[in-house]
Amino acid sequence: MQSSTANLRNTFSNLMDEDCETKKRIGKLQSLYSAKEIKNVMEDGELDYPHEKSHPEGMSFELSDVNFSYPTTQKKESSLSSVNLKIHSGSVVVIVGSNGSGKSTLIRLLSRLYEPTSWTYRTTSLRESSILLSQDHNIFPMDSAEKGGAKEFIEKLDKGFDTIIHPMVAIAANKLEHQPDHPLQEEKKKISKKSNISGGEQQRVVAARAFMRMNSGKIRFVAVDEPTSALDSEGELQLFTRLLEAREGKTMVFVTHRFGYLTKHADMIVCMKNGTVEEVGTHSELYANKTGEYTKLYNIQANAFLADS
Numbered sequence: 001m002q003s004s005t006a007n008l009r010n011t012f013s014n015l016m017d018e019d020c021e022t023k024k025r026i027g028k029l030q031s032l033y034s035a036k037e038i039k040n041v042m043e044d045g046e047l048d049y050p051h052e053k054s055h056p057e058g059m060s061f062e063l064s065d066v067n068f069s070y071p072t073t074q075k076k077e078s079s080l081s082s083v084n085l086k087i088h089s090g091s092v093v094v095i096v097g098s099n100g101s102g103k104s105t106l107i108r109l110l111s112r113l114y115e116p117t118s119w120t121y122r123t124t125s126l127r128e129s130s131i132l133l134s135q136d137h138n139i140f141p142m143d144s145a146e147k148g149g150a151k152e153f154i155e156k157l158d159k160g161f162d163t164i165i166h167p168m169v170a171i172a173a174n175k176l177e178h179q180p181d182h183p184l185q186e187e188k189k190k191i192s193k194k195s196n197i198s199g200g201e202q203q204r205v206v207a208a209r210a211f212m213r214m215n216s217g218k219i220r221f222v223a224v225d226e227p228t229s230a231l232d233s234e235g236e237l238q239l240f241t242r243l244l245e246a247r248e249g250k251t252m253v254f255v256t257h258r259f260g261y262l263t264k265h266a267d268m269i270v271c272m273k274n275g276t277v278e279e280v281g282t283h284s285e286l287y288a289n290k291t292g293e294y295t296k297l298y299n300i301q302a303n304a305f306l307a308d309s
């Protein structure tokens with residue numbers, strides 16, 4: 001089993017220019033970096049992510065020679081190999097690539113679902129400043145909002161916004177079947193039945209929750225891993241439009257298989273292949289390379305569309 005050898009740095013140049021004391025502390029942490037990396041010990045950062053007033057821009061990232069293997073993997077190859085990438089503050093970035101090329105792994109590392117070996121900022125503080133919309137989600141009761149495209153279908157449910165979508169109490173109580181006196185048993189009885197909603201409707205609820213979190217004013221990074229795989233075309237367009245409308249002061253990174261609206265609006269497209277960054281550029285820059293990976297993937301979709309019409 002190969003251990004995680006991610007080497008990921010998050011740089012906040014504006015902050016470093018602004019705040020001398022912070023700069024000194026970051027310098028101290030960075031001087032410790034190599035030693036920690038050798039021991040492969042994850043240390044949480046010491047700093048809170050800066051408040052919106054002192055740091056109104058989106059997060060910026062710099063990945064320097066990042067290698068990453070999942071702790072549980074049986075595979076010899078790393079999921080990411082020698083990834084170098086700069087993501088500028090406030091930019092909209094789209095990650096594309098074929099299945100298994102490393103797109104989700106990259107966005108998970110940026111969102112710190114998996115830990116690199118060293119980091120400057122406190123995990124909890126970074127999480128307060130980030131949102132990840134992904135395919136793997138839990139739906140919590142009561143989440144709803146118009147921007148996520150969930151309002152219309154929620155209003156049609158028998159109990160509307162009072163509907164409990166996933167009775168988490170019931171799930172927890174299932175583990176307590178041999179403890180009849182446990183207080184959760186009472187809660188379980190109160191929940192009559194689970195309300196089934198479709199995959200696309202679930203994605204709308206998850207998106208709605210993300211918009212609710214954006215209202216906190218703390219969000220500086222929005223990571224979106226294929227949140228629209230089950231949405232219809234209209235729902236997808238609406239969601240992307242609303243996310244892009246909310247982009248001010250935020251860096252947004254999307255993973256998608258669908259070319260079109262998002263790739264056209266991206267400040268930067270990252271095209272992955274076999275765990276490496278194959279190409280980086282705008283749509284027109286990448287499409288100018290007629291033998292490139294991006295052009296190949298784009299043409300497969302464009303040709304399929306033409307064949308259908």
Ligand SMILES: Nc1ncnc2c1ncn2[C@@H]1O[C@H](COP(=O)(O)OP(=O)(O)OP(=O)(O)O)[C@@H](O)[C@H]1O
Binds near residue numbers: 079097
């Ligand atoms: N949780 C995991 N544990 C072990 N290996 C994983 C895990 N998730 C992904 N991998 C492996 O890491 C590599 C990159 O996977 P990743 O999910 O990042 O690709 P992707 O480009 O997002 O693929 P897709 O387009 O199919 O979603 C693949 O070889 C995959 O099998």
